[in-house]
Amino acid sequence: QVQLVQSGAEVKKPGASVKVSCKASGYTFGSYGINWVRQAPGQGLEWMGWISAYNGNTNYAQNLQGRVTLTRDTSTSTAFMELRNLRSDDTAMYYCARGQGPMAYWGQGTLLTVSS
Amino acid sequence: DIQMTQSPSTLSTSVGDRVTITCRASQSISSWLAWYQQKPGKAPKLLIYDASTLESGVPSRFSGSRSGTQFTLTISSLQPDDFATYYCQHYNDYRWSFGQGTKVEVK
Numbered sequence: 001q002v003q004l005v006q007s008g009a010e011v012k013k014p015g016a017s018v019k020v021s022c023k024a025s026g027y028t029f030g031s032y033g034i035n036w037v038r039q040a041p042g043q044g045l046e047w048m049g050w051i052s053a054y055n056g057n058t059n060y061a062q063n064l065q066g067r068v069t070l071t072r073d074t075s076t077s078t079a080f081m082e083l084r085n086l087r088s089d090d091t092a093m094y095y096c097a098r099g100q101g102p103m104a105y106w107g108q109g110t111l112l113t114v115s116s
Numbered sequence: 117d118i119q120m121t122q123s124p125s126t127l128s129t130s131v132g133d134r135v136t137i138t139c140r141a142s143q144s145i146s147s148w149l150a151w152y153q154q155k156p157g158k159a160p161k162l163l164i165y166d167a168s169t170l171e172s173g174v175p176s177r178f179s180g181s182r183s184g185t186q187f188t189l190t191i192s193s194l195q196p197d198d199f200a201t202y203y204c205q206h207y208n209d210y211r212w213s214f215g216q217g218t219k220v221e222v223k
Contacts, residue, residue: 033210037214044214044215044217045160045203045205046214047211050211057210059210059211095160097159100210101165101166101207101208102150102162102165102166102171102205102207103150103160103162104165104171106159107159109159
């Protein structure tokens with residue numbers, strides 16, 4: 001069965017960076033892209049970006065361009081999301097989700113807390 | 117960027133009621149729209165894609181429709197398990213955007 005397993009919760013100080021992983025199993029990793037979606041406490045869903053697991057092509061949300069980088073390691077079927085220059089309003093649950101269109105499979109989420 | 121405007125933000129309703137949630141796109145998006153259900157502390161669950169195709173395993177009381185740039189999620193007879201927050205999502209050309217969400221709560 002398709003599974004996306006994310007790395008554990010993180011606590012970071014403002015200005016720091018974080019790198020979250022998303023390990024895929026149960027399907028051919030290179031056949032689907034991976035999206036990253038975040039959700040601030042009590043707020044809605046925000047699409048952050050997408051990476052092709054096949055060739056590494058990326059698209060980023062305009063408001064995060066320059067602070068976020070998506071990468072993948074095909075040898076371990078793992079996707080990564082790095083967010084730099086963290087601010088308090090980056091505190092959120094971060095999800096990876098498989099899909100080229102609709103997102104049928106999601107990771108369990110990684111809670112990032114940014115606090116001094 | 118395409119904006120998705122979802123309404124209402126909150127819906128107070130009862131078991132057995134027919135529920136309708138609307139999402140309007142700022143420009144034509146063909147039928148590239150999905151609906152998700154999210155419960156507290158959980159990842160979203162895909163309900164409908166391509167505006168009206170029911171995801172496998174989703175109960176048939178959920179349905180989706182399109183009229184131009186307006187999209188509708190209908191729950192024909194609300195069940196206790198359906199109290200949750202619902203989001204629409206546009207997808208096309210490797211870009212995605214979500215509506216603001218609709219919380220379906222107990223009246």
